Amino acid sequence: MSREDRGVVEGWAEYPGGRHHGAHAAAASRSLDVAERNLLDFSQNINPLGAPAGALEAAGRALREETGRYPDAGYRRLREALAGYLQVSPTMVLPTNGGAEALFLAARGAGLGRKALILEPTFSEYVAAARAAGLEPVRRTTRRPEDGFRLDPAALQDMDGVGLVFLCNPNNPTGSALERAEVLEVADRVLGSGAVLVVDEAFADFAPGISVVEEADRDLYVARSFTKFFGIPGLRLGCLVCAGPERVQQFQPSWAVNVVAAVAGAAAVREGRFVDASVAEVAHLREELFDRLKALPGLTPFPGAANFLLVRGPEGLSGRLARQGILVRGCEPFFGLGPGYFRVAVRSADDNEQLLAALGEEL
Numbered sequence: 001m002s003r004e005d006r007g008v009v010e011g012w013a014e015y016p017g018g019r020h021h022g023a024h025a026a027a028a029s030r031s032l033d034v035a036e037r038n039l040l041d042f043s044q045n046i047n048p049l050g051a052p053a054g055a056l057e058a059a060g061r062a063l064r065e066e067t068g069r070y071p072d073a074g075y076r077r078l079r080e081a082l083a084g085y086l087q088v089s090p091t092m093v094l095p096t097n098g099g100a101e102a103l104f105l106a107a108r109g110a111g112l113g114r115k116a117l118i119l120e121p122t123f124s125e126y127v128a129a130a131r132a133a134g135l136e137p138v139r140r141t142t143r144r145p146e147d148g149f150r151l152d153p154a155a156l157q158d159m160d161g162v163g164l165v166f167l168c169n170p171n172n173p174t175g176s177a178l179e180r181a182e183v184l185e186v187a188d189r190v191l192g193s194g195a196v197l198v199v200d201e202a203f204a205d206f207a208p209g210i211s212v213v214e215e216a217d218r219d220l221y222v223a224r225s226f227t228k229f230f231g232i233p234g235l236r237l238g239c240l241v242c243a244g245p246e247r248v249q250q251f252q253p254s255w256a257v258n259v260v261a262a263v264a265g266a267a268a269v270r271e272g273r274f275v276d277a278s279v280a281e282v283a284h285l286r287e288e289l290f291d292r293l294k295a296l297p298g299l300t301p302f303p304g305a306a307n308f309l310l311v312r313g314p315e316g317l318s319g320r321l322a323r324q325g326i327l328v329r330g331c332e333p334f335f336g337l338g339p340g341y342f343r344v345a346v347r348s349a350d351d352n353e354q355l356l357a358a359l360g361e362e363l
Helices: 003-010 025-032 053-065 076-086 098-110 125-132 180-192 259-268 272-294 317-322 349-362
Strands: 013-015 019-021 093-096 115-120 136-141 162-168 196-200 220-225 238-241 300-302 308-312 341-345
Touching: 003 013, 003 025, 003 317, 019 125, 053 259, 076 093, 076 259, 093 098, 098 125, 098 162, 098 196, 098 220, 098 238, 115 125, 125 136, 125 162, 162 180, 180 196, 272 300, 272 308, 272 349, 317 349
Parallel strands: 115 136, 115 162, 162 196, 196 220
Antiparallel strands: 013 019, 093 238, 220 238, 300 308, 308 341
């Protein structure tokens, strides 16, 4: 079995630039010779409530009525809708093709100095974004299991040559989160050193109260994703929030967001009841799943604030689950983790039961 096939079976797919991701059902289907519809995918972290009905209806209308013309290059309606949801000025919002593009734009437009500090273990796109911007990634293990994967502030002591710092909050894949005041303390230290801070809040919708989006300014950038919480990963929608986004917009291709994603996103963020229900339901499902995982022999789940949980278990477990048709996110490639670690999405109660039953058989 090739390294690529082994990675897919163990729970991740590799991409150019050292990037690795879950959401690999299509690749796993080929490697395992199993129909994709017969796989239960816990490797992608999507709201178990799915997408808001109003957003899907709006997307359908846009697909029928608006795909024959270009999107509004200024995305006025989308910017106003996203700004209203985030409670910031529309002049600070730059819509992007998913949260990943927001990260690449921030690195390209805001990077100073020679180095970008990556607070590991964390999202693999930061290294790729830094390199694409001509910055040298500096990777430091700053979250350890014995500390519950809390961020070690000592990581910010040596900032020589560092012009950009990526902070994921809640952090992927550990699920640990800093409170809003703690993020602002990190920002004070980073900005005080003369560097720029990029806060990736891709999962912040699941943890109300931690966002620093209202504090975004010239040296504090906030990247948001609307794909996970609103259940539309295939439409690719995010935004970068900062002061004067035209500084980074010059690096963005025109019409980065398609009309279907723009219309669906604008409708989704206006679904207040969906937002409240999602936060409450995911918190309940996450707590229940954590307790059930903790009760299984040989597993150590770590508390999380998002819609997923990091778990430490026997080496090779993710591969054995894949052969049962259950895909989890193997975390071996993450800097500072390794074999035995895997991440599971918080899915519906029925889906979670299937995961627990499969784990019970393998342990």
